[in-house]
Amino acid sequence: MSPTEILRQLFDTAVAAAQPECRIPAFLPPPPKGKTVVVGAGKSAAAMARAVEQAWSEPLSGVVVTRYGHGAATQRVEVLEAAHPVPDANGMAAAERILETVTPLGADDLVICLISGGGSALLTLPPVGIGLEVLADLNRQLLRSGADIGEMNAVRKNLSRSSGGRLAAAAYPAQVVSLLISDVPGDDLRAIASGPTVGDTATAQDALRILQKYDIHVPPEVLAYLQANPDPVIAPGDERLSTTTNHLIAAPQQSLEAAAQKAQALGYQPLILGSAIEGEARQVGIVHAGIVQQVVQYQQPIAPPCIILSGGETTVTVTGEAGKGGRNSEFLLSLAVALKGREKVWAIACDTDGIDGSEDNAGAVIWPTIVPQGRDRGFKAGELLAAHDSYSFFEGVEALVTTGPTLTNVNDFRAILIDA
Incomplete structure (x- = not known):
């Protein structure tokens, strides 16, 4: 896979x-x-x-x-x-x-x-x-x-x-x-x-x-x-x-533990950062990027190949007119920008109820080259992040995750895969 x-x-x-x-x-x-x-x-x-x-x-x-x-x-x-x-x-x-x-x-x-x-x-x-x-x-x-x-x-x-x-x-x-x-x-x-x-x-x-x-x-x-x-x-x-x-x-912790068991079965060492992470979505994205940097450079607190898991409920403070999207896609776009194209890093962020924010997607995924690919298609990640328009970016690069209503809700799910 x-x-x-x-x-x-x-x-x-x-x-x-x-x-x-x-x-x-x-x-x-x-x-x-x-x-x-x-x-x-x-x-x-x-x-x-x-x-x-x-x-x-x-x-x-x-x-x-x-x-x-x-x-x-x-x-x-x-x-x-x-x-x-x-x-x-x-x-x-x-x-x-x-x-x-x-x-x-x-x-x-x-x-x-x-x-x-x-x-x-x-x-x-x-x-x-x-x-x-x-x-x-x-x-x-x-x-x-x-x-x-x-x-x-x-x-x-x-x-x-x-x-x-x-x-x-x-x-x-x-x-x-x-x-x-x-x-x-x-x-x-x-x-x-x-x-x-x-x-x-x-x-x-x-x-x-x-x-x-x-x-x-x-x-x-x-x-x-x-x-x-x-x-x-x-x-x-x-x-x-x-x-x-x-x-x-x-509860979110049960779902994170289930995902951790699945990750281990697929050959990746899991690390659950927490099930109750809060804060501005874009700032949480930057913090997660810093953790990825530590894992890649120093193999701390876990060594690749690994999957970092987290949950909770971030927030998006909107000033002025906002674009389309939700807290998971905003987190993910912030993470992608902060990673600066780091190799061997992929991530997903989705709302477990199947609807992230104002649109019909659960969330999105990112890969190492997603920011330049978006730019080549006319979607500038930094500008869209500033405008709270993460949905437009991920739609433009065909990275949306769409599930429809899942009929449950244990808040946000985030996973970052780091290959060796």
């Missing part, structure tokens, strides 16, 4: 390790005395619902919401679709349906809650008096600001009727078993989809501080609501969370 084929196999292995069908059955509880209801939100919600149906022989019903195009065929659980990353009216209606589904349940009933990345936008339900478009605009501003996922979620859950433990509280006193696929650095359950079944300590004052930090325009009604704070997030010790159990069923 060529180096790019090997890298693509590693990405496919990482995605396969996080598929709901191979994770969910081990975490399902015994059937309850009463009814079983399935609810959920996220890019993997439909696939997770299908996996529950396949493993659950007793009666069940329910409703989940996923991103447009991320649906899966289910028989007993209704699948709704809505917008991501900026919420829309369909997501708001779905959130209302989900809360209405769990609110009348009793102590003998069971809620199986399926949560994955993307749920923050898909389960948006603004407070009374704040319009959806207002929240959508705040979300757009935050996405362009460079705020990390924890900061964005602190704002979201303080402007919500469904996150910050509120979904679990609405289901009380029913038993709630929440199954979560992590797409956040560090696997903090409070941050996955803004923690609809997890208690939290994020305050309205925290949200105001974050909005001020990133110079976000805050409409008067939002400012007034946060200052009054009439519906705070559910605290971790709240009695309404006493019947809820949260299980992390898939």
